[in-house]
Amino acid sequence: MTAADDENDGQATERVVIRDRRKIDPKAEAKGTAAVKEKPPVGAHRAAEPEEGAGAEVAETAVTAFGAELEALRNELDERTHDLQRVTAEYANYRKRVDRDREKAAENTIGVVLTALLPVLDDIDRAREHGDLVGPFASVAESLTAVTGKLGLTVFGEKGDPFDPNRHEAVAHQTSADVTEATCIEVMRRGYTLGERLLRPAMVAVADPE
Known part of the structure; x- marks a missing residue:
């Protein structure tokens, strides 16, 4: 052992420092880091997307x-x-x-x-x-x-009217050669209607053909 070795044993060992003098672009380093972070894992997009058959069924x-x-x-x-x-x-x-x-x-x-x-x-x-x-x-x-x-009161019943049993009330009958059908030859009391409603029949004498 030399004197230099004894001297090194008595003092602390110096730290070795390696210096890399290559220039590093900060922007390129940031882009690389972001690319690494943003790169999705393999098969991630496939897991997020639903299957085509299931979507059609829904x-x-x-x-x-x-x-x-x-x-x-x-x-x-x-x-x-x-x-x-x-x-x-x-x-x-x-x-x-x-x-x-x-x-x-x-x-x-x-x-x-x-x-x-x-x-x-x-x-x-x-x-x-x-x-x-x-x-x-x-x-x-x-x-x-x-x-x-x-x-709306209407009067009817005149001498010479054809006899109508629905509208006339015959109180006398006789025969005559001057008529061809039953005819009112005398009106004792005239009849009245209200619209289509018969209020009172006419009272007449009737002549029948011979």
Whole structure:
């Protein structure tokens, strides 16, 4: 052992430092690091993407469910439409029935009033036949006749009318060579109708052909 060796044993061993004087580009190093970090593992994208068969099956199921729901909505709409049409028809029939009943009730009321006035009209007819319908009484009679006519009262029964058992009441019969069918030859009391309703038949004498 030399003196130099003894001297080294007594002192601390110096650290060896290796210096690399090659130039390193920081940008290239950063890009390399990012590329390493961003590179996905092999097969990762395959695991994330669903299989083609499974996606088609899900889409078909969704379309089927949507079609069933749409069909149910259409059926419900048709049912509600039919209900509305039925209610509308029933309401229209109800209104027609109410209007018809109202008109009938009004006609019946008018008929009752006019029937009560028929004896007065008979007196006016007799006064007219005897020439007594003059002066103020004539004006009153004409006004009453006009009012009853506006209410729908129609008079019938004239000498020479064909006899109609539905409209005439025969109180006398005789035969005559001057007629070819049953004919009213005398009117004792005229008849009245209200619209198509017969209020009172005409009282007549009838001549039958020989």
